[in-house]
Amino acid sequence: MRDHDAPTDLTRRGFLGLGVGTAAAAALTACGGGKSASDAAGGAGAAKPSGTFTAKYDGPKITLSYWNGFTGGDGPFMKQMVAQFQKEHPTIAVNSNTIEWAQYYQRLPAAVTAGKGPDVGAMHLDQLATNAVRKIIVPVDDVASAIGLSEADFTPEVWQAGQFKGARYGIPLDVHSLAMYYNTDDFTKAGVTEAPTDKASFQAALDALKGKGGQDQPFWMPTRWPAHLMFLSLLWQNGGEPYATDGSRATFDSEQGVAALTWMRDMVTRGYSPSNVAIDSQYVGFKNKKLSVTWDGIWQINDLNAAKLPYALAPVPKIGETNAVWANSHNFYLTRQATQDENRLQASKVFIDWISQKSAEWAGAGMVPARKSVRESAAVKGTKQAPIAAEIAQLKFLPPVPGLGDVQSQTLEIAVANGVLGKQTPQAALKDAASKATQLMQANQKKFGA
Structure with missing residues (x-):
């Protein structure tokens, strides 16, 4: 039975923390370009309290490219959430590209280099450092601040694990562990x-x-x-x-x-x-x-x-x-593609904010919502994974070390x-x-x- 993390190559899950390892990815190691989300946000000011939608989009109709690897039993839940988001936000269309995780991490660098990658996507926590150092994804510190998220909204472990070299690259959606x-x-x-x-x-x-x-x-x-x-x-x-x-x-x-x-x-x-x-x-x-x-x-x-x-x-x-x-944890990230246009960046914030606050529905996929207010809600306490949610402090994550997944598989x-x-x-x-x-x-x- 393949799980939602399952690659299809080599040892199947050997690339759970896969280094992309392609020529395009190697080229990205030295290349930059594009503003960080923090730079593009222009300084969001003090964090706003969570629990209400803080990101708003008033721009023209726009289409966001959203990549994820939810090809298993979790897929229908994400599709349903995206459909509901679009219903509530008629000016933001979301073009979802759902790919097996192994192919996802292999295709992402070249797609971003060619300007054909996602604006926003979901990525495993242990992939953030590798993709950050290759400049495939950009810092999202001010995005987190703009939608009112801080360490207090999560556990310290999962929040801190999304940082690399002093910058934040991921906004946690869930945690998933052995049981x-x-x-x-x-x-x-x-x-x-x-x-x-x-x-x-x-x-x-x-x-x-x-x-x-x-x-x-x-x-x-x-x-x-x-x-x-x-x-x-x-x-x-x-x-x-x-x-x-x-x-x-x-x-x-x-x-x-x-x-x-x-x-x-x-x-x-x-x-x-x-x-x-x-x-x-x-x-x-x-x-x-x-x-x-x-x-x-x-x-x-x-x-x-x-x-x-x-x-x-x-x-x-x-x-x-x-x-x-x-x-491990699925985290939202942004690419420089999203930060090069203010409307695209703002729409991405709205999307991340909405999915984060609606993540009780994501618990239906068998995940534990990372957001504390959602995780402690009655909707999550009634799930099969509630015993894991109650013991979230014991969950451990690998350190943010670039290329570590590839090393570990070998x-x-x-x-x-x-x-x-x-x-x-x-x-x-x-x-x-x-x-x-x-x-x-x-x-x-x-x-x-x-």
Whole structure:
């Protein structure tokens, strides 16, 4: 089952934080042009309080180009929101271009260079730094101020993660993380009455499921997606960090990283998981009632609802010493194309403002709205992902390091796979990968001038 983030090339999700890597993108590294949104806004003054629409458009009829990668179950929700926006704003037409995420990030640089890219778009948080340093997207500090948004409207983590080199490049729409899905029928048979919350209760649940639950292997450990996201979650839970925040080196081969990968391998050696779980197999197996519990993204909610599976969702258990789980976020961005015309810029502000305030509807796509006032509304509290929204403070994001996604797909993901498969010890797998990752990161610093 492909999720909303799923690329279609190589390791499928290996480019979740993809560096574009095309000749056009390389050319953009050194090119500039166009004003920043802050410059074009001309200084928006003090931030206005959120909760009411602050951006207005009184100009002539205009068409905005809007790019996104919502090709999965989330797509219909975004289409519906865009249609409603246009109904309420008859002078702003929105031309949506929806592309698979992998192709999206590959096509964006050349399109922007040719002046045929979007005015406004949605982009993963971990893509912002790469596209900012390539000057594909422009700062939006004054846009955020103009529509009355500040850190107080979000969590500090997701708001701060949208900054790079002292400038803001993204305005958060949502957060989406790993979660624990469990088959409620299996749990009932096994006598497990509550979702496990820590290492001891998770272990006890697996042992019970192997017996009375009727599943010989109740928790399949994947070798690839979302294995590296599970590893990052466990690393953070153990108190480690995967990378230096300045982008100079990889640190995932720490003692905390070894402990994380060792626990993942133990799921296989202790018999809870088959020895070689291919990509997507753990999710398909869970959906077909072949295993009792799995960790996957909250974007799977609608697919599981459609399958009429007896399941519930809970936060990933605290296997380490602290609560933490990998997360990402869709952020709105602007290109210089939007900032070169005052009407286009103002219409883009109105669009971002409207979608942000209507993001309770976006929760229907399985996401957690990033905006605090929306996230804490009754509409969101009644959703399947409400337990994740309630634990939003534990969500962790990768640091804003240009090219990091491409580095990670070539190193960390492979190390996790080798460790889970038993091809290398966790220590050896992580050490080799971290050494290569550091070399690539240092090369990127020279390439991007970071």
